[in-house]
Amino acid sequence: MITPALVLSAIIFVLGTFGVLVRRNAIIMFLCIELQLNAVNLAFVAFSRMVGIEGQVFVFFVMTVAAAEAAVGLAIIISIFRHYETVNVNNFNLLKW
Amino acid sequence: MVQGGSIQEGAAQFEPFLPGLVVLLPLLGFALNGFLALKHARLSADAVRAGGELDLDGPSGRPATHTLPSLIGPGVMLGAFIITLINFVSMMGVELHEPVVIEYWTWMATGTFSVSAALQLDQLSMIMMMIITGVGFLIHVFSVGYMKDDPGYPRYFSYLNLFVFFMLVLVMGASYPLMFVGWEGVGLCSYLLIGFWFGDREKADAGKKAFIVNRIGDFGFLIALFMLFATFGTLDFVPIFENAETSLLYGGAAVTAITLFFLLGAAGKSAQIPLYVWLPDAMAGPTPVSALIHAATMVTAGVYLVARSSVLFALSPVGSATVAGVGVLTALFAATIALKQNDIKKVLAYSTVSQLGYMFVGVGVGAYTAGVFHLMTHSFFKALLFLGSGAVIHSMHHAYHATHSHEDAQDMRNMGGLRAFMPITWITMWIATLAISGIWPFAGFFSKDEIIWYTAAFGGAANAPFPGLYTIYWILALAAAMLTAFYMTRMMVLTFHGPNRTGQEEAKHLQEVSPVMWGPLAVLAFLSMFGGWINVPEAIRTSFLGGFGALPMGEWLHHWLEPVTERAHHVQEVNLGELSHAAPFGGGELAWALISTVLAAIVVLASMRYIGARPGVPARDDKELTGFAKVLYNKWYVDEFYDRLIVQPIVRFSRFCWKVIDATIIDGIVNAVGWVARGFGWGISMFQTGSVNTYALILTVGVLVILGVSIL
Numbered sequence: 001m002i003t004p005a006l007v008l009s010a011i012i013f014v015l016g017t018f019g020v021l022v023r024r025n026a027i028i029m030f031l032c033i034e035l036q037l038n039a040v041n042l043a044f045v046a047f048s049r050m051v052g053i054e055g056q057v058f059v060f061f062v063m064t065v066a067a068a069e070a071a072v073g074l075a076i077i078i079s080i081f082r083h084y085e086t087v088n089v090n091n092f093n094l095l096k097w
Numbered sequence: 098m099v100q101g102g103s104i105q106e107g108a109a110q111f112e113p114f115l116p117g118l119v120v121l122l123p124l125l126g127f128a129l130n131g132f133l134a135l136k137h138a139r140l141s142a143d144a145v146r147a148g149g150e151l152d153l154d155g156p157s158g159r160p161a162t163h164t165l166p167s168l169i170g171p172g173v174m175l176g177a178f179i180i181t182l183i184n185f186v187s188m189m190g191v192e193l194h195e196p197v198v199i200e201y202w203t204w205m206a207t208g209t210f211s212v213s214a215a216l217q218l219d220q221l222s223m224i225m226m227m228i229i230t231g232v233g234f235l236i237h238v239f240s241v242g243y244m245k246d247d248p249g250y251p252r253y254f255s256y257l258n259l260f261v262f263f264m265l266v267l268v269m270g271a272s273y274p275l276m277f278v279g280w281e282g283v284g285l286c287s288y289l290l291i292g293f294w295f296g297d298r299e300k301a302d303a304g305k306k307a308f309i310v311n312r313i314g315d316f317g318f319l320i321a322l323f324m325l326f327a328t329f330g331t332l333d334f335v336p337i338f339e340n341a342e343t344s345l346l347y348g349g350a351a352v353t354a355i356t357l358f359f360l361l362g363a364a365g366k367s368a369q370i371p372l373y374v375w376l377p378d379a380m381a382g383p384t385p386v387s388a389l390i391h392a393a394t395m396v397t398a399g400v401y402l403v404a405r406s407s408v409l410f411a412l413s414p415v416g417s418a419t420v421a422g423v424g425v426l427t428a429l430f431a432a433t434i435a436l437k438q439n440d441i442k443k444v445l446a447y448s449t450v451s452q453l454g455y456m457f458v459g460v461g462v463g464a465y466t467a468g469v470f471h472l473m474t475h476s477f478f479k480a481l482l483f484l485g486s487g488a489v490i491h492s493m494h495h496a497y498h499a500t501h502s503h504e505d506a507q508d509m510r511n512m513g514g515l516r517a518f519m520p521i522t523w524i525t526m527w528i529a530t531l532a533i534s535g536i537w538p539f540a541g542f543f544s545k546d547e548i549i550w551y552t553a554a555f556g557g558a559a560n561a562p563f564p565g566l567y568t569i570y571w572i573l574a575l576a577a578a579m580l581t582a583f584y585m586t587r588m589m590v591l592t593f594h595g596p597n598r599t600g601q602e603e604a605k606h607l608q609e610v611s612p613v614m615w616g617p618l619a620v621l622a623f624l625s626m627f628g629g630w631i632n633v634p635e636a637i638r639t640s641f642l643g644g645f646g647a648l649p650m651g652e653w654l655h656h657w658l659e660p661v662t663e664r665a666h667h668v669q670e671v672n673l674g675e676l677s678h679a680a681p682f683g684g685g686e687l688a689w690a691l692i693s694t695v696l697a698a699i700v701v702l703a704s705m706r707y708i709g710a711r712p713g714v715p716a717r718d719d720k721e722l723t724g725f726a727k728v729l730y731n732k733w734y735v736d737e738f739y740d741r742l743i744v745q746p747i748v749r750f751s752r753f754c755w756k757v758i759d760a761t762i763i764d765g766i767v768n769a770v771g772w773v774a775r776g777f778g779w780g781i782s783m784f785q786t787g788s789v790n791t792y793a794l795i796l797t798v799g800v801l802v803i804l805g806v807s808i809l
Contacts, residue, residue: 020793029789093787 005046013039026077026087030070037066111191113218114184116199119177119226120216120269123262126173130166130255137162137251163250170254171237174261178230185223193219194660198271198335209330217271217334221661224469224654225268225401228476232393233261235617239484240385242614243491253293253383260286264394268401272333273322276402280318280366283395284311290390291382303381310375314365318402321358324351334405338664341408347672348414356409356416359402360423367399367453370427374736376450380442384487387442392449392483393476400453400472403460407665410460414562414672417461421552424457425570425577430733432580436587437729439716440507441486444588448533449479451577455548458574462567463669464551465662466655470632471544473654477628478532478541481621485526488610488618489592492519496599496606504600509588510716514597518607521615523593525622530589532625534582534701537642537694543629546690549574550634550680553689557677558669568681578693582700590708598715636686642694 012035019032041059048055081087140162196219204214237257244253260283267279284307292304322332328344328351329337345352363369368376379391390396403410403420410417428451435447452475459468492515493506504511516523532539535546552574556567597604609615632654637643643651659666680689722730731737784795 017797021790021797024790089789092789096782096785096787 002046002049006043009039009043009046011039012036012042024088024090026080026089029089030073030077034066034070037062111188111193111197111218113197113199114187115180116184116216116218116269117201119180119184119230120262120265122173122177122180123258123265126169126258127255127262129169130251130258133162133165133169134249134251134255141248163245166251166254167241170258171234171241173258174230174234174237177261177265178227178234181223181226181230184218185227188218188220188223195219196222196271196335196661198333200271204274210326210332212272212274212332214275215271215333216269218269219661220657220659221401221404221469222268224473224658226265228473229261229264229268229394232476232480232621233264233389235620236385236389236393236480236484239388239487239614239617240383242611243385243487244383247383249293253290256286256289256293257386257389260290260390260395264398267398271335273325273337274332276405277315277318277322280362280398281315283390283398284308284315284366287311287379287390287395290386291379293382293386297381300381303375303378307375307379310372311365314362314372317358317361317365319362321355321362324355324358328355338408341412342664342668345409345412347412347668349412352409352413353415356406356413357419359406359409360416360420363399363402363420363457364423365399366402367396367457368427368450369399369423369454369457370430373427373431373450374739377443377446377732380440380446384442384483384490387446388480388483388487391446392479396449396453397456397472397476400456400460400468403457404465404469404661407460407465407662408668411463411665411668417463418563418566419461421458421461421570422566424454424459424461425552425573426454427451428454428458428577429573429580430454432577432584433729434732435584436580437722437726439509439730440505441489441509441512441588441592442483442507444509444584445479445482445486448482448581448585451581452479452533454577455545455574458552458570459548462548462552462555462570463665463673464548464555465665466632466658467544467547467551469658470654471541471548474532474540474544474625474628477621477624478529478539481525481529481618481625482533484614484618484621485522485529488519488522488614489515491610491614492607493599495608496603499606500600500602502600502603505716508716509591510714510719511598512592513595513599513713514593515607516593517597518604519593519609521609522618525615525618526593527589528622529625530585531701532629534585534697535578535693536582536697536701537690538626538629540625540627540629542690542694543633543637545578546693547632547634549578549693550686550689551676553680554676554678554686555673556681557679559674561673571681575693579696579700582697583704586701586704587708590705591713594705594709595713598713600715634686637690640687642687642690 016032016035016037016039019035020029023029023032041062044055044059044062046055077087080092084091196217198215198217200213200215202214204212206212237254240253240257244250247253263279263282263286265279267276267283270276270279288304288308290304291307292301295301295304325337326332329340331337341352361372365372376391376396380387382391410420431447431450431454435444435451438444438447452471456468456471456475459465459471489512490506493512497504497506528539532541535542549571552567552571555561556564556571558564561567597607599607630648631650633643633648633651635651638648638651639646679685684692721727728734784791
């Protein structure tokens with residue numbers, strides 16, 4: 001019964017990972033991270049059928065963190081955009097040795 | 098607080114009177130003078146910064162900064178001397194058999210090892226204290242005159258006071274570690290005072306040389322301490338000497354090693370072969386320093402050490418024979434060098450080395466009293482000779498200074514005929530010369546003769562070890578005595594007799610020194626004349642040489658020191674039997690005393706005629722020496738020999754360690770490690786591109802690898 005849900009979760013997670021790795025637009029990469037998080041959420045809910053209510057409780061934690069992350073992440077992206085007038089991550093490579 | 102002491106029913110007990118103050122007064126003097134010296138240094142630094150020089154002239158014509166040190170320096174010495182004298186008199190009034198140990202606090206305690214800061218008062222330390230504070234006071238007074246124009250005046254007195262403090266710790270300490278503190282302290286002060294005029298590179302180097310050579314001896318001293326602790330479990334004098342006879346085997350390996358290591362320490366401090374080379378160079382210091390440290394007190398510390406440890410040395414015939422052998426060789430060797438020196442202080446320096454050799458002979462043949470006796474008389478006449486030479490140099494220096502001449506004020510070839518200008522110095526120095534030459538009835542006659550006599554008597558003892566050896570010692574000691582008479586007379590004739598060679602203009606400026614300088618000379622001359630009478634041997638006292646027993650105190654010093662030396666004498670009596678009453682070639686004590694004094698007198702008179710007959714030439718006109726005289730003048734090339742054999746190899750080895758081992762190998766390894774770390778870091782840093790995608794990729798791959806590993 002949970003197998004389709006887990007397969008769907010895996011597909012979404014891989015899509016999200018792939019998006020983070022290949023896309024250069026910071027907003028898109030950000031959304032892909034959200035996709036990964038939600039794939040995990042789906043897996044949690046699916047597993048809660050077998051294991052118990054803890055899986056669903058954990059989903060709320062993940063959503064809370066995701067909301068906080070969205071707030072901080074978007075704020076950073078906006079301030080970067082104000083500075084560079086672009087959100088292409090290829091331009092942001094100052095943070096190195 | 099007082100432990101031990103003579104606890105006899107009904108007998109009066111010795112109560113030490115403020116013994117700590119004897120030590121503390123010079124320390125106080127050091128602190129006060131040191132403070133003044135610092136203040137003085139700051140003032141002159143300020144003056145130099147302001148573009149001038151510190152104006153030293155006070156209202157009285159003497160520098161204003163000199164008033165307080167002139168009072169404090171000799172003042173604390175006088176205080177210490179008076180307290181010592183009170184203690185001395187009160188000790189004379191009682192029969193004291195055991196030393197009085199005054200314990201102040203525990204200095205260090207670890208496990209079974211414990212050392213107290215404790216002073217020991219007994220007959221030996223009392224004699225030493227009398228010499229140090231008494232002669233020390235006179236030399237402090239002399240310094241007031243001698244150093245009066247020196248800008249380092251307060252510093253000079255602070256060092257001098259500090260020296261006296263350490264010297265008193267050396268002789269009053271109740272344990273070997275405390276003695277070692279004094280031992281090192283006097284070495285430090287010697288270094289500071291030899292290099293007192295440190296602006297002169299040569300003088301600063303002489304200070305270093307003294308310090309380093311002494312270090313070799315200190316190594317021996319320390320090893321001996323460790324071995325003593327291993328044997329006795331303590332380093333306090335009283336228990337060690339009490340148990341020595343039972344804990345140590347007569348002639349055993351342990352006691353022989355201990356005494357030989359002690360001898361190494363003593364040879365360093367007392368300038369004996371092979372470590373004597375620092376003392377002649379130490380003459381770079383101010384002349385009163387030479388008198389106090391390098392003649393009267395510090396250099397006798399080695400003799401004091403042997404006399405203090407007399408029971409240990411008595412237990413080791415090999416150790417004692419080595420002490421005497423080193424002493425007699427040094428006495429003869431240094432005397433030969435003194436024959437050809439032209440610097441008045443160098444003659445006295447080698448003469449000091451030679452006389453210290455005699456003291457070593459004395460304590461080496463079991464005549465501990467005779468060694469200490471010669472130490473005492475030597476401190477009188479040698480301090481007098483040095484102070485007299487200081488007066489001469491002072492006067493010569495002023496004469497040359499007045500005419501702006503750059504001749505050497507210490508070279509005897511530039512002197513001559515000074516008796517007309519400096520009669521008091523002339524007479525007092527003749528007294529000292531006759532004393533050191535061993536001529537009756539001056540002090541040196543009694544002390545030196547006793548040492549020579551005991552050498553013969555010891556060698557002739559019933560069970561004497563190496564009897565033939567002591568006959569050789571005896572002959573060499575007699576020969577050195579004749580040389581002493583010759584070179585001292587030579588010095589006197591060159592300095593005071595004949596025509597004046599200083600120069601026409603200069604001679605007008607030569608004059609007798611001030612009373613503050615000749616006063617101490619007069620006192621020391623008195624002591625050099627009569628100081629020997631405190632220990633006139635019975636054989637001589639009852640003869641015409643001793644005034645047919647007119648002196649009430651025959652062998653007074655011998656009886657006085659008996660409580661200190663009785664253990665050593667007991668060991669000798671048990672193992673050697675009775676001492677001989679005849680010299681190797683016949684003749685008793687009186688006969689040989691007579692022979693040696695007559696011989697010395699003949700040598701003095703003959704050399705006066707011989708040297709006086711030769712035309713003197715000033716130093717700049719003198720031709721270079723040749724042959725054996727040149728070898729003697731160059732001190733047998735011992736310094737050069739040491740330089741080749743020891744100093745240069747060490748310098749080369751140090752250069753090798755520096756250039757090859759340190760700079761190439763060790764630094765190479767360290768640098769290589771640095772380069773590897775740097776290169777590795779540089780390589781790794783290439784991964785840090787700054788691009789978020791790369792990081793994300795690496796992260797993902799990393800997670801996959803970890804997952805893969807954990808699944809597998």
